[in-house]
Amino acid sequence: MSVAASFSLAAARQLDAADPLTAFRERFVIDDPDLIYLDGNSLGRLPRATVARLDEVIQREWGQRLVRSWGEGWFEAAGRIGDKIARLVGAAEGEVILADSTSVNLYKLTLAALAARPDRQTILTDDLNFPSDLYILQSAAALTGRRVRVIPAADGIHGPAEAICAAINDDTALVSLSHTVFKSGYVYDMATITAAAHRAGALALWDLSHSAGSVLVDLHGAAADLAVGCTYKYLNGGPGAPAFLYVRGDLQGALDNPISGWIGQRDPFDFALDYAPAAGRQRFLSGTPPILSLAAVEPGVELLLEAGMAEVRARSVRLSEYLLALYDERLASLGFRLNSPRDPARRGSHISLGHEEGLRINLALIRDVNVLPDFRRPDNIRLGIAPLYTTFSELYEAVERLRRVVVERLYERHDAADLRVT
Amino acid sequence: MSVAASFSLAAARQLDAADPLTAFRERFVIDDPDLIYLDGNSLGRLPRATVARLDEVIQREWGQRLVRSWGEGWFEAAGRIGDKIARLVGAAEGEVILADSTSVNLYKLTLAALAARPDRQTILTDDLNFPSDLYILQSAAALTGRRVRVIPAADGIHGPAEAICAAINDDTALVSLSHTVFKSGYVYDMATITAAAHRAGALALWDLSHSAGSVLVDLHGAAADLAVGCTYKYLNGGPGAPAFLYVRGDLQGALDNPISGWIGQRDPFDFALDYAPAAGRQRFLSGTPPILSLAAVEPGVELLLEAGMAEVRARSVRLSEYLLALYDERLASLGFRLNSPRDPARRGSHISLGHEEGLRINLALIRDVNVLPDFRRPDNIRLGIAPLYTTFSELYEAVERLRRVVVERLYERHDAADLRVT
Known part of the structure; x- marks a missing residue:
């Protein structure tokens, strides 16, 4: 990976600045810029246009046009x-x-x-x-x-x-x-x-x-x-x-x-x-x-x-390969396992990481460092990359926070039995 | 029917003023006060509280809490x-x-x-x-x-x-x-x-x-x-x-x-x-x-x-009996047939009227006089009474408009083939 040599938040921001689809992030409602949302593979974010569309459907189509809207x-x-x-x-x-x-x-x-x-x-x-x-x-x-x-x-x-x-x-x-x-x-x-x-x-x-x-x-x-x-x-x-x-x-x-x-x-x-x-x-x-x-x-x-599906897919691969390079350099040595294929041609848009403490790490990510992935038993922390709004800087920062959870053993505060639906 | 003797818009308004559930109408979005909506048995009106609830679900639960809302x-x-x-x-x-x-x-x-x-x-x-x-x-x-x-x-x-x-x-x-x-x-x-x-x-x-x-x-x-x-x-x-x-x-x-x-x-x-x-x-x-x-x-x-279901049902019967009394006095002689049971104990909250020109009458009601019932083949004009928002004055006025459509033969302008989903 050519990007691997230049891991830094500044470099990640440069990747974002240079990427042709980065602007699509602005089309989504994002109220908490600190939250790193890596669960778009479970529930995608709210597009801004959807808010306006639903307002139209609720207020005008249902509220005013009523049953006539079936024919309209x-x-x-x-x-x-x-x-x-x-x-x-x-x-x-x-x-x-x-x-x-x-x-x-x-x-x-x-x-x-x-x-x-x-x-x-x-x-x-x-x-x-x-x-x-x-x-x-x-x-x-x-x-x-x-x-x-x-x-x-x-x-x-x-x-x-x-x-x-x-x-x-x-x-x-x-x-x-x-x-x-x-x-x-x-x-x-x-x-x-x-x-x-x-x-x-x-x-x-x-x-x-x-x-x-x-x-x-x-x-x-x-x-x-x-x-x-x-x-x-x-x-x-x-x-x-x-x-x-x-x-x-x-x-x-x-x-x-x-x-x-x-x-x-x-x-x-x-x-x-x-x-x-x-x-x-x-x-x-x-x-x-x-x-x-x-x-x-x-x-x-x-x-x-x-955006175009070819462009969306290309961006998904760019982001996923970047995350994998970060994994290789910064996570593999901390007890993580890659539970996803290496070959991008055989891999979708999420990457699953296993860890002996995966469940508690997942809880710490959500509760302590404002990263939101999801967890699938027995040991998959799923990091979902939504090509239209996930950024290189988010992935960089997510890996930093993941390292912190493991290195500082933040997960030890949590009880695996607390896992709720995420 | 004791009300039958006093058919007038003023009398209908008195019935509304005296009815214990009339105030519930204010809890619904009603943008066109001239529209007489008699299709709540197909699609009920939009409650005002629903607008606020949906805003909460869309903006906060989906937009901000994202996948966490499943657990919340x-x-x-x-x-x-x-x-x-x-x-x-x-x-x-x-x-x-x-x-x-x-x-x-x-x-x-x-x-x-x-x-x-x-x-x-x-x-x-x-x-x-x-x-x-x-x-x-x-x-x-x-x-x-x-x-x-x-x-x-x-x-x-x-x-x-x-x-x-x-x-x-x-x-x-x-x-x-x-x-x-x-x-x-x-x-x-x-x-x-x-x-x-x-x-x-x-x-x-x-x-x-x-x-x-x-x-x-x-x-x-x-x-x-x-x-x-x-x-x-x-x-x-x-x-x-x-x-x-x-x-x-x-x-x-x-x-x-x-x-x-x-x-x-x-x-x-x-x-x-x-x-x-x-x-x-x-x-x-x-x-x-x-x-x-x-x-x-x-x-x-x-x-x-x-409102309480017993009260809702009692009001549905009051409104339906009022509509039937109006039918007897003002519609039965115009070629309408009652396609619903007489006995309120065996009748729900809508009344179906048949007429040789039912389909075109239904079109004229919608297009010419702002009454919105629905039509079910072969000859049922369904007048739906939604107990929480249909009023006596609306039923009075609906029958007036229905008479006008028939007496003035407004339905003749319409083509039965135009019936669309209502």
Whole structure:
């Protein structure tokens, strides 16, 4: 790393001054400049434009226009915002729509995929997948008499890509994986695994929750069949904002939504007694969407489109490599382990550090030195890099504070049992 | 009706002045005093307190506290607000929780009920049920090899309560009905039908979407097993706000959520690879809730608690009977039909009027005379009475404008094909 030789706050500030995306930080609400927020991979910051947008939705659209707003934009919002997300993940217009939560969308698409492969018994996944995804796959399998085969990751860091490809066979109905895994940040090669699934006649379903807005995703380039993802991490859509789902255009007519609600009906206002699915992505909707949370998604997505995903990804890599260089020089000797891949091509936008005292170190970071990462058991301090607002100076300062917590043993004041949701 | 003799705007204003709940109207944002909003049964008005609450959630909880807010109230919000709704519908603490949409909740509870009655093949419902509910019941039946039997309502207005009770037998797994039906406003006797279901060993699941906040519901008194409901109608929770679900306390441990996501897991932050359901109502959650839309529900529910459901219901009946008296005297002779029950004990808080030109009359009401009801095919102009903000003077004036639309044939300017979502 060329930057490694010049570690100083002044040098970090020079990197910030020279970086083409630094100005995007100003587009977010940042009230405490001392707080180093490294949890944008769990909940992204509030874009300034979102405050104005929500004020409009609450005061004018709900307060004044009332139910008329359904005909003045609310009904189309899930698809309109979906089309913007599509441009971030390599999908086409009409293939992405906002709906429900990631778990509910995963459930719907998994059951749809299983129904499309009635003679195959197996869902393949790995043990790095987000547990909620595993629960949903287990549910879907139990309900339909299938089984879930979980391929283990040998080192707990790198996805078992080869073992998965080797396990795909003519009994495989579906391969379902997190594209970027939540603990280590490992990123799968979507094209290779999807191609292996297709060769065996299986479908591939990708969870993009930790990828959208942070790594380059090319759903069409990879010929991906199905995807789901969350909007409140790198898309900065707000707490629990509706998730998105993707169904490749040519598959939409062949798949059925198992939760057939009125918003997915061909003509919702016909109130026909028998369900007939809408054309296209609309059929994968179920109930009325939560408009306030839905509307909050759009400004954050627009910021990423304005910056450009290639630029966003390039900045994520610059920041991550800088943090890794700092880790090598200043943290590795203090008992930390790198729980993320070295190769930036296989790494998302967060870096997990393990430490024997990781849990208490994490508490000290939050309580004593105003650094906010998160912690994932058993020993992952996740340092999330949100490309639009995390800066080189923040990363420099975060490592300084992390060193201080360990060198001055600040963590000893804390009780591991105190870990709360962060 | 004693009021019928004194129909005038002045008399209506006297009724408003004398009514104990009139002052609640001031608690809502009302920017256009000329607009007569009779669609609170589709989207309730914006409570003033909700504006302030949302500002707090957006600016402080999301903008400043960021991910820390999950540990500072967000995780508990769905249950906390659920407990407040429980007090409106006769449920106990710990039995109601906010989650997903009404459709998704109905899906989850229907599958849970079917799993609890594995040897029974039939779901019973009626053709007055909200179509989305029928679609969900059809989905659940198809997925589990059961069948849905739809009992028809002879007159399209009154629920076929006796026919349903007669149809319940030892093959009935579940009776699922809208407590207040969406077109006519008919209200079922929940206790009688639930008792009939129980005598045959079946479960009863009630959709309270048009009941919560408008009619008296006593889930415990009726021994109801399961319920779902929407929060954006009479609860004034905002567009598409998360729905609620109720599972009677003694049943919670025996029922499984088919969409087993991480928020319903016993310890969501353990990230265990195998699902173990949380105790109590929490197990019926799936994915992360949309916090902005969720938070918006609480102030509207608090307004109803402050007013008291018995008082709210009494006012709903006073207003509805007044509107019916106006209908008898001023509308019945103009070609209108009453598509709602006469008996206030069997009627919710909206009145549906049919008319040969209903669709175009509805358009003229909206476009020409600033009255906002909604229309449900084939011929229902639904006049929704929201007890906390609809007034006697508004109903008087609405009927005057409705007369004008018909007498002056204002509707003839409009094209029925123009009907949009209202």
